[in-house]
Amino acid sequence: MSKEDLLLPAEIRDGLRTTVFGRERIDYFPIIDSTNVHARAIADGGAPQGTLVVAEAQLRGKGRMGRSWHSPAGEGIYVSVILRPRVLPSEAPQLVLMTAVAAAETLLANAALPFTIKWPNDILVGGKKIAGILTEMSLDRDRIDYVVIGLGLNVNTRAESMPPEIAGIATSLCAVTGRMFSRAELLRTFLEKLESYYGLFQERHFEPIRERWLDLARIIGKHVKIAGVGHTYEGEVVDIDRDGFLILKSLDGTVERILAGDVSLIENLPHSPGSDGSGKFFLT
Numbered sequence: 001m002s003k004e005d006l007l008l009p010a011e012i013r014d015g016l017r018t019t020v021f022g023r024e025r026i027d028y029f030p031i032i033d034s035t036n037v038h039a040r041a042i043a044d045g046g047a048p049q050g051t052l053v054v055a056e057a058q059l060r061g062k063g064r065m066g067r068s069w070h071s072p073a074g075e076g077i078y079v080s081v082i083l084r085p086r087v088l089p090s091e092a093p094q095l096v097l098m099t100a101v102a103a104a105e106t107l108l109a110n111a112a113l114p115f116t117i118k119w120p121n122d123i124l125v126g127g128k129k130i131a132g133i134l135t136e137m138s139l140d141r142d143r144i145d146y147v148v149i150g151l152g153l154n155v156n157t158r159a160e161s162m163p164p165e166i167a168g169i170a171t172s173l174c175a176v177t178g179r180m181f182s183r184a185e186l187l188r189t190f191l192e193k194l195e196s197y198y199g200l201f202q203e204r205h206f207e208p209i210r211e212r213w214l215d216l217a218r219i220i221g222k223h224v225k226i227a228g229v230g231h232t233y234e235g236e237v238v239d240i241d242r243d244g245f246l247i248l249k250s251l252d253g254t255v256e257r258i259l260a261g262d263v264s265l266i267e268n269l270p271h272s273p274g275s276d277g278s279g280k281f282f283l284t
Contacts, residue, residue, distance in 0.1 A: 005074065007054045011184045012191075020050035021081060021191045021198075029055040031073065036134055036150040039080035043138065043146040049084040050195075054187075070154075070166060077153040077187050081194065084146050085202060092137055092144060093244035093259060094206050096120050097213045099133050099149050102194040104216045106153075107131070109189055111177050117217040119237075119246055119263050128171040130154050151190065156180050206242060214240060219263075224248070228261035 009026040016022055025047060032038060032055040039053040055078045058071035071078050085095070100121035107115045107123060107130065115125050123131035134150040154172035162170060173181050197209055214220060219237050226233040226248065235250040245257040 005183055007056065007077070007079075007183055007187060009054075012052070012054070012187055014184070016188045017192050018050075018195045021195045022052050023050060024048055025051040027051070027053045029053075031055060031057045031059065033059045034150075035078050035080040036136060036148055039082055039148045039150070040136060040138070043082045043148060047082050049082060049146075051082040052191075053080040053082075054078070070163060070170070071152065072157060072161075075157040075161075075172070076155050077151060077183055077190070079187060079190075080148050080150040081191075082146055082148055083198065085144055085198075087144065087202070087204075089137070089139055089142070089144055090243065091206075092147060094201060094209070094242075095147055095149065096133070096135050097240070097244050098197045098201050098206075098209050099135065099151070099194065101209055101212050101216065102190060102197050103131050103133060103151060103153065105193050105212075106186060106190040107173070109193075110181060110186060111173060113176060115216070117213060119217060119219055119240075120244070120260065125171060125176055128169055130171050130173065130176075149194075153186065153190075155183050155186060210240060210242060210244075223266040225264050225266055226258055226261040227264075228258065233258060233261070234266070 007028065009028055012022055012026060027038065027042065035053040035055050035058065039051070042051065042053070057073035058078050083095070097120060100117045100123065104115050104117055104123050107113070113125050115123055115130070118124050121133040122129050131151065131153040136148045138145040154170065156174045157172040159171070159175035162175065200206070200209060220239065222237050223235070224237055226246070233248055233250060233256055235248045237246060238249050238255065239247040241247055241257065245259055248256045248258055250256055
């Protein structure tokens with residue numbers, strides 16, 4: 001990890017074209033347990049919207065559904081952004097799709113590759129995960145206190161350096177292009193795109209975000225299996241509704257609205273039907 005490629009606050013702000021994100025406060029760590037854990041702690045303490053938590057490495061990077069995120073030092077982007085949206089809690093799932101679009105467009109702006117979104121917010125290339133997003137929310141009665149958006153993006157990890165246990169399912173920009181990238185430049189692009197889409201979201205213009213998500217996901221009409229908490233769904237994806245839920249037509253013809261789960265494509269679908277009170281929970 002060279003000094004020139006550190007994600008120091010001054011490097012992030014150099015050329016950053018945002019109004020709020022990354023402007024007032026950036027907490028930088030050479031190593032941390034998890035950027036999302038720290039972001040939630042300082043958000044509870046009143047950290048303003050647009051605050052960033054950035055680390056060169058994570059000891060216990062958090063992935064979706066309780067998984068960990070491989071976070072080698074100086075090779076990826078591990079960042080959390082604090083938001084304080086003026087919307088109803090029922091609208092918060094839209095932020096998951098919004099962030100996935102911003103991350104996918106960041107990658108497309110830097111490499112002409114067939115990046116796709118895997119519902120709801122993993123970014124894939126060649127069928128392997130290159131980025132993941134964890135979104136967490138805190139409620140104060142019937143309003144949102146804050147939302148923390150965490151992004152893990154595999155940037156300069158070489159293919160031969162990928163741990164054997166994830167080499168078959170994960171990749172990086174370096175692994176798929178054969179070249180190194182400026183992590184600071186990538187992070188600036190992500191923040192700019194995220195702030196732009198967040199402005200649309202705040203103004204209740206979710207439809208163009210949803211349409212762009214659908215363009216990038218290319219999931220409508222696909223036959224899938226979705227493993228949720230305590231339940232597995234199977235059927236054809238009909239739509240993503242304006243609340244950010246996946247609409248699935250099950251094998252027996254019933255229609256389900258699903259907020260979260262692990263999706264896997266099914267090549268041949270059978271034709272015969274056959275909070276702990278804390279106010280905090282995961283949105284993924």
